[in-house]
Amino acid sequence: MSKMTKQEKKNRKRVKPGRLARREAITGLLFISPWIVGACIFLAYPLITSFWYALNNIRITPMGKSFTFVGHGNFTQIIMSDPDFPTQMIDYITSTILSVPIIVVFALIIAMMLNENIKGKGFFRLIFFLPVIIVSGPILGMLTQQGAGSITAIDTQAISGAIESFLPHALAEPISELFENMITILWYSGVQILIFLSALQKIDRSMYEAAKIDGGSGWECFWKITLPTVKPMILLNCVYTVVFISNNDQNAIIELIKGAMFSGTREKGYGYASAMAWMYSVVVVLIVCIFAVLLLARKDVYERQIRKYKKQVRKEKRLAKKIGRRSARNAKKIQKARQKRGYKTYDGSGDY
Amino acid sequence: MARATTKWYQNITKDKVRKLLMGTKDTEGLLKMLVIYALLICIGFIYIYPIIYMISNSLMSLDDLLDSSINWIPSSLNFSNYAQAAASMDFWKSLGQSILIAGVPTLCNVVSCSLIGYGLARFEFPGKKIVIGIIIFSFILPSQITMIPTYVLYSNMGILGTLWSFVLPSLLGMGINGPIFILIFYQFFRQVPKVLIEAAQIDGAGYLKSFIRISLPSAVPALITVTLFSFVWYWNESYLTEMYVHGVMTDSGWTSLVIQLDNFQQNYNSYAQTATNAVTSINESINMAGTMLSILPLLLMYFVLQRYFVESIDRTGITGE
Incomplete structure (x- = not known):
């Protein structure tokens, strides 16, 4: 539908939408009208209002809310003098960027193992999906508090010690933190495993067979068949993971926002919390954008080859045209020169 | 030999x-x-x-x-x-309220999201792509950004600390993770053959009737998925529940198991002071028992309905056909 020729588009414009089409459009709008109302009340209005809040210092008085316009004052105050927010933000960014690839890769590996022809597939799926049901802020908090969030059998102290001696401190800290909370990180990957698994199950087995007949190894099959097929799911899972991590109750920043919202101090309050929320949301959207750009930018190998080939064909065509034009020009020149000099032929004009 | x-x-x-x-x-x-x-x-x-x-x-x-x-x-x-953890958490009351807090918005979610998903999948209207774009965008956007004005709005409307503050957004398709559910229904209803609906319309069924009688029965897997996930997510949500329903500074009387667990320490201490019989002071075992109690209903549900949970993602066609 999207690729129409100009002629078709012209024709389409001339035809007015019929009565049925218009009625369908109206019915469709009626069906989604709850969403439109909801988007106005719970999305557009709060977005605008919270931006207005962020530019103000709001104090709750017995008379109601008193607004004082401070412009970017809240934002500068958060960046310059808030004791927790900037450090927590940097922590959040590094830990998200580090743990999202780990979660996604881990989920892909588990899904590929489950996709093999093994016994007890249902049982393993049951286990790997279990965390989705019970994972919630207070429960995770309780578990990590009691020390069930890391495996005692693995000596995390030794691992983090080794990491810290090899890497600079800024990098070592989040990585060793990752190891300490390995279980909680693994617990985040339940939905992702299932998404990958259902994508893997849809790959046609005969593709692998064909590749094997042509002498492809398992490694090559993975890179050339499995990965390109599940690529859209990788993006989906990355986005899901980022959103999940940022809305999780374990996240320190959203607690900070809540704390600022209900603190009775002079400089904090609704305005300050709104400014925090805006900065936080921009960061989350940016992280999602980074992953989207990273995953969407690289084209398929085959697509690239096709494009290369097409480019070459175009180049050759251009060259051929050029040569054609040049030879035509030369031919004309020769013709002109001949006429100028007035070649005479024995039988032609008869100048004798 | x-x-x-x-x-x-x-x-x-x-x-x-x-x-x-x-x-x-x-x-x-x-x-x-x-x-x-x-x-x-x-x-x-x-x-x-x-x-x-x-x-x-x-x-x-x-x-x-x-x-x-x-x-x-x-x-x-x-x-x-x-026994002690249950007594300090006021288990039965919290359990009943948890079920209400998770169940009622879930029903609203199913109704509204199926309608919206159907509207998007079945009908062509101008601006449809923009609507889908906004839905995806609103999924990525953290809820914190809209939280403060919404809180003010609820307190102006007088529904703060009641179940309405969860029901209202979910009725309008804006509940917790609402965008996901809309997209699941959208994806699912697109797979229902259009011919079926056209045949029903030729037989004289209206738009709503063909939705209820033809499309909805064929979307049972999506309905199950959305119900289960919505229930679980509402059950596990503590941040927004505390903010809108339970109350941050004040106590509205509404509570859920997860919130009780969040405040387990102080709940237990106040219980230990008032209890008549001898109560041991809080320790690891009691903490763990409390945690176990708060996930037990979901665990039971999971083991009974596990087939639907595990197959849910296969069936919703989120991976695209």
């Missing part, structure tokens, strides 16, 4: 062993399968380690906890931890 009794291992050649371990073109190698099973079992153990830990610790008495020789299996099953 003596020739036939060759030892069994004489038949084994190097080639056969290699084939068995590495596999041939048709069969999987034993080595590969062993590695896969080992990895799966190890990772599976890591997954359920916290739950095993929770169960075993919640059954220990104080002596068992302090005894360093007891690691996993308590010397005697001590259910008094559960």
